[in-house]
Amino acid sequence: xxxxxxxxxxxxxxVDSYIESCEPISSSExxxxxxxxxxxxxxxxxxxxxxxxxYLVQPHVSSGRVPTADAYRLYVDKLMPxxxxxxxxxGVVKKYFGRKLKDIDEVVxxxxxxxxxxxxxxxxxxxxxxxxxxxxxxxxxKIMPTVALFIIVTDHSIIKxxxxxxxxxxxxxxxxxxxxxxxxxFAGKRISEITSGKVVSxxxxxxxxxxxxxxxxxxSYEVSDADITVEGSSKILDQPEFNDLEKARAxxxxxDSKEKxxxxxxxxxxxxxxxxxxxxxxxxxxxxxxxxxxxxxGVGNAGxxxxxxxxxxxxxxxxxxxxxxxxALDKDDDN
Amino acid sequence: xxxxxxxxxxxxxxVDSYIESCEPISSSExxxxxxxxxxxxxxxxxxxxxxxxxYLVQPHVSSGRVPTADAYRLYVDKLMPxxxxxxxxxGVVKKYFGRKLKDIDEVVxxxxxxxxxxxxxxxxxxxxxxxxxxxxxxxxxKIMPTVALFIIVTDHSIIKxxxxxxxxxxxxxxxxxxxxxxxxxFAGKRISEITSGKVVSxxxxxxxxxxxxxxxxxxSYEVSDADITVEGSSKILDQPEFNDLEKARAxxxxxDSKEKxxxxxxxxxxxxxxxxxxxxxxxxxxxxxxxxxxxxxGVGNAGxxxxxxxxxxxxxxxxxxxxxxxxALDKDDDN
DNA sequence: TGTTAGCACTCTCTTCTTTCGATTGCTAAA
DNA sequence: TTTAGCAATCGAAAGAAGAGAGTGCTAACA
Numbered sequence: 001x002x003x004x005x006x007x008x009x010x011x012x013x014x015v016d017s018y019i020e021s022c023e024p025i026s027s028s029e030x031x032x033x034x035x036x037x038x039x040x041x042x043x044x045x046x047x048x049x050x051x052x053x054x055y056l057v058q059p060h061v062s063s064g065r066v067p068t069a070d071a072y073r074l075y076v077d078k079l080m081p082x083x084x085x086x087x088x089x090x091g092v093v094k095k096y097f098g099r100k101l102k103d104i105d106e107v108v109x110x111x112x113x114x115x116x117x118x119x120x121x122x123x124x125x126x127x128x129x130x131x132x133x134x135x136x137x138x139x140x141x142k143i144m145p146t147v148a149l150f151i152i153v154t155d156h157s158i159i160k161x162x163x164x165x166x167x168x169x170x171x172x173x174x175x176x177x178x179x180x181x182x183x184x185x186f187a188g189k190r191i192s193e194i195t196s197g198k199v200v201s202x203x204x205x206x207x208x209x210x211x212x213x214x215x216x217x218x219x220s221y222e223v224s225d226a227d228i229t230v231e232g233s234s235k236i237l238d239q240p241e242f243n244d245l246e247k248a249r250a251x252x253x254x255x256d257s258k259e260k261x262x263x264x265x266x267x268x269x270x271x272x273x274x275x276x277x278x279x280x281x282x283x284x285x286x287x288x289x290x291x292x293x294x295x296x297x298g299v300g301n302a303g304x305x306x307x308x309x310x311x312x313x314x315x316x317x318x319x320x321x322x323x324x325x326x327x328a329l330d331k332d333d334d335n
Numbered sequence: 336x337x338x339x340x341x342x343x344x345x346x347x348x349x350v351d352s353y354i355e356s357c358e359p360i361s362s363s364e365x366x367x368x369x370x371x372x373x374x375x376x377x378x379x380x381x382x383x384x385x386x387x388x389x390y391l392v393q394p395h396v397s398s399g400r401v402p403t404a405d406a407y408r409l410y411v412d413k414l415m416p417x418x419x420x421x422x423x424x425x426g427v428v429k430k431y432f433g434r435k436l437k438d439i440d441e442v443v444x445x446x447x448x449x450x451x452x453x454x455x456x457x458x459x460x461x462x463x464x465x466x467x468x469x470x471x472x473x474x475x476x477k478i479m480p481t482v483a484l485f486i487i488v489t490d491h492s493i494i495k496x497x498x499x500x501x502x503x504x505x506x507x508x509x510x511x512x513x514x515x516x517x518x519x520x521f522a523g524k525r526i527s528e529i530t531s532g533k534v535v536s537x538x539x540x541x542x543x544x545x546x547x548x549x550x551x552x553x554x555s556y557e558v559s560d561a562d563i564t565v566e567g568s569s570k571i572l573d574q575p576e577f578n579d580l581e582k583a584r585a586x587x588x589x590x591d592s593k594e595k596x597x598x599x600x601x602x603x604x605x606x607x608x609x610x611x612x613x614x615x616x617x618x619x620x621x622x623x624x625x626x627x628x629x630x631x632x633g634v635g636n637a638g639x640x641x642x643x644x645x646x647x648x649x650x651x652x653x654x655x656x657x658x659x660x661x662x663a664l665d666k667d668d669d670n
Numbered sequence: 671t672g673t674t675a676g677c678a679c680t681c682t683c684t685t686c687t688t689t690c691g692a693t694t695g696c697t698a699a700a
Numbered sequence: 701t702t703t704a705g706c707a708a709t710c711g712a713a714a715g716a717a718g719a720g721a722g723t724g725c726t727a728a729c730a
């Protein structure tokens with residue numbers, strides 16, 4: 001059922017106000033600050049109606065109103081203002097992405113840092129699963145008398161490199177050939193195909209150990225925890241709704257453990273995912289994540305995790321701006 | 336001034352009790368639980384004396400006594416029982432270190448996890464600075480048409496590898512030679528010598544860019560944040576002394592930021608470092624760290640950060656046990 | 671019919687007071 | 701030197717009172 005224009009304006013006023021102050025707002029305050037053309041009594045009537053519809057609640061009978069998860073949902077879908085970043089906020093983004101970044105890992109970490117710095121919320125950033133990457137090249141290099149480094153390149157140019165102990169008598173030429181052989185065998189295959197054993201072969205005896213080592217390396221990457229960078233987890237304590245120690249503890253316990261965090265973050269592959277309240281699995285929380293195209297390096301995800309009462313507009317602008325900054329980064333890299 | 340045996344026993348009772356309960360202890364409680372052969376009045380006299388000496392304080396006049404930082408110092412240096420780990424605690428260590436670990440990074444992370452799990456405290460683990468490492472070998476491998484991977488091996492066998500963009504026309508042979516040239520130039524030198532510009536040379540024109548790239552890579556590692564793994568930061572909230580929101584916030588802000596954390600952790604190169612109170616720079620805190628020999632991989636550091644009132648005995652046992660477990664790990668690796 | 675003013679009612683939050691209990695230091699006796 | 705006894709001190713918990721904020725409802729008004 002659609003809300004009247006006036007109800008929408010009042011609801012937006014409640015949400016805007018609550019996002020700013022985290023205090024229940026009264027009918028007279030709405031009148032003063034947002035809708036001076038209405039009387040408080042009229043607003044009160046509308047508030048009671050919005051409460052019936054499930055958009056508002058009262059902490060107790062003689063207090064103002066507070067938005068419900070449904071209200072935030074309507075707010076982000078329809079009512080929210082679309083703001084631009086300020087000059088100084090853009091400056092912060094540039095500060096992090098203006099210089100050359102060493103590798104994907106550093107991009108992910110910088111992304112998390114800049115988001116947390118601008119939004120003052122806890123931020124997360126992680127790369128998508130690599131299991132569907134396709135292998136393009138394998139090189140093996142002897143770096144010490146008994147140690148070789150395996151370099152596995154995929155279509156997302158994610159380089160997985162791991163050392164393995166090898167027999168001392170094998171020389172550079174041998175590993176060069178072994179790398180070429182491995183490339184011929186695995187190139188064009190997905191990592192998941194290889195680890196699931198679908199790529200079998202009449203492996204030359206002499207390369208059997210190399211073959212096994214590569215499979216072992218790929219498997220080890222497959223089972224390793226999704227690597228999520230969390231930045232600014234202490235900022236959750238700045239939020240009034242987590243002033244309660246029990247809530248703060250529950251929240252931090254999740255942020256602390258990648259195992260708990262991953263299922264909470266995991267989302268459909270949308271450009272922008274906003275989960276509010278129930279959808280998150282943690283009370284009073286919301287998560288906003290955006291997927292970020294890293295060009296050849298794959299697809300990353302970044303966002304914030306905070307109270308339902310967050311500045312969605314700002315958060316979304318920041319994610320958008322960072323997406324663009326990283327796009328520009330990629331171009332620079334090609335020069 | 337040395338304490339009498341009786342004073343020592345009473346002080347130990349106060350510390351033991353406070354570590355367990357985080358409650359001020361009264362003279363009568365000491366009598367009941369620790370020293371039934373004395374009267375509470377006698378204990379009271381001794382407590383007053385210990386307070387004069389700076390080992391105890393009273394939160395307020397009608398409460399029991401609480402140990403000061405000096406008391407904990409004396410406790411760990413002299414009074415503390417040396418306990419062994421229980422069978423199940425050793426089991427936890429084995430769970431983490433029984434299997435093969437992929438690389439140093441994984442060893443560091445596992446170390447932090449196991450310490451936090453057993454002690455129920457926030458743990459930290461990090462590798463020593465690499466600036467004093469000596470370079471032993473440099474290899475350069477072309478992995479894509481315009482991308483080369485630089486592999487720099489040091490005496491601690493820490494392998495620093497980074498990609499760089501290169502001209503398409505250069506071939507494998509070129510990079511092979513370039514690697515040999517770089518090795519001849521840099522082998523035996525400390526990273527800090529190289530980045531400070533002490534190694535200058537009549538670089539062949541043709542390798543100038545390679546030379547510059549290697550210096551850039553080494554510099555980038557030099558300035559990058561010390562990489563500290565923190566595990567279980569939310570556990571700090573389980574400690575009663577951090578039930579105060581302000582204190583919790585201050586603590587978590589430090590744990591959140593590697594920049595703030597590193598100076599707090601940094602210690603003389605001791606096998607075991609115990610900082611208590613003032614020495615830490617954060618009130619009511621203590622830090623226990625041990626350096627762990629990782630064989631060829633270098634020297635790591637691991638420990639806990641928590642309230643002064645921590646179970647030092649248990650913490651030290653855990654660090655000791657983990658040191659041994661990692662020693663055993665190294666042996667396995669060589670097979 | 672929608673809007674508004676007025677007002678009684680409800681409930682929280684703060685402050686003040688009181689009481690209760692824990693623990694000490696001191697004194698005097700053993 | 702140790703111990704029993706006791707007045708004194710202070711914090712924590714419980715209770716009481718008052719102020720203030722905000723609502724819902726009623727009745728009047730456009």
